[in-house]
Amino acid sequence: MPANEYIPFLSEIKEVIKHTDIEYTFRLAYNGPVKPGQFFEVSIPKYGEAPISVSGIGDGTVDLTIRRVGKVTNEIFERYVGDTLFMRGPYGNGFDISLYQEKEIIVIAGGTGLSPVKGLVDYFCSHIEETNGMTLIAGFKTPQDILFIEDFRRWQQKLAVILTVDQAKDNSDYRIGLVTQYIPELKVKNIDEAVAIVVGPPLMMKFTTQSLLKRGFHQENIWISHERKMCCGIGKCGHCKIDDTYVCLDGPVFNFVKGVQLLD
Structure with a gap:
């Protein structure tokens, strides 16, 4: 039976890379097909979700570079290595x-x-x-x-x-x-x-x-x-x-x- 695309899954934060005061890359655990240019929905219960583009693909990880601009992303920035985030996706067609x-x-x-x-x-x-x-x-x-x-x-x-x-x-x-x-x-x-x-x-x-x-x-x-x-x-x-x-x-x-x- 195919996975339900509405249901998010938990992903562990493996690394957090600071670029600017309001832009960090969160390296998250992920195993599965993904293309550059696709995106994930990242969510935190009670705060909502935000679509974030894939900025890097590693061995068992995916990078999401996030700008701190609102309620959901403010809360994401309170997460650290070892914490988890909910994700669903990837969505879109990406770059072939x-x-x-x-x-x-x-x-x-x-x-x-x-x-x-x-x-x-x-x-x-x-x-x-x-x-x-x-x-x-x-x-x-x-x-x-x-x-x-x-x-x-x-x-x-x-x-x-x-x-x-x-x-x-x-x-x-x-x-x-x-x-x-x-x-x-x-x-x-x-x-x-x-x-x-x-x-x-x-x-x-x-x-x-x-x-x-x-x-x-x-x-x-x-x-x-x-x-x-x-x-x-x-x-x-x-x-x-x-x-x-x-x-x-x-x-x-x-x-x-x-x-x-x-x-x-």
Whole structure:
């Protein structure tokens, strides 16, 4: 008999990694199929639940990077290693690794939009021979807002990495500017075959995809994620419904041919 997708299961916190004052990664016990870009519903009795994107996939663990923004996440931040959280999922279609193998890959992420695509970056960083080259452009508001600092150091050894911030005070270690301004500088080997993945706030995705199309990328070679629209995860609450599309069921990852119809 298949598992009841409504019923959460208990998962032990194996590690807590602090990135900023309000953003931590919780490494939770999990054994089962999961893809980068999918999400879990994390819940605490009496407080509610919140949809959280998968930011890393390990051996018997899954990483969920959480921003402290409300009642549920405030309570999650009171949990420590050895404590447990309720989870259900994973939900959504995620990023299919096979779609990008043997291709030149461009990943462009804004702020916490790096979280749902991080698992894919991790995979190809460890299997760079399965690509025709990979570039990561990641933008944050300030140096203090940068997530996954240690991962960036590891990625820079294998990938072409452009790390930029909107503003910085007397700090010349970071590039300054929006991610879109670096798209014209991309050295793409074959624009007809290169693939791009864009995740971030809706306006960032809108202008980034416009810049990629202007550069010559084909719509069918671009993927986006509407992970910010998640709510119940199973298409019952209707909060993620756009026209006839339930983002939690049909997405959150979409090929741009479909995803462009869902951008605000």
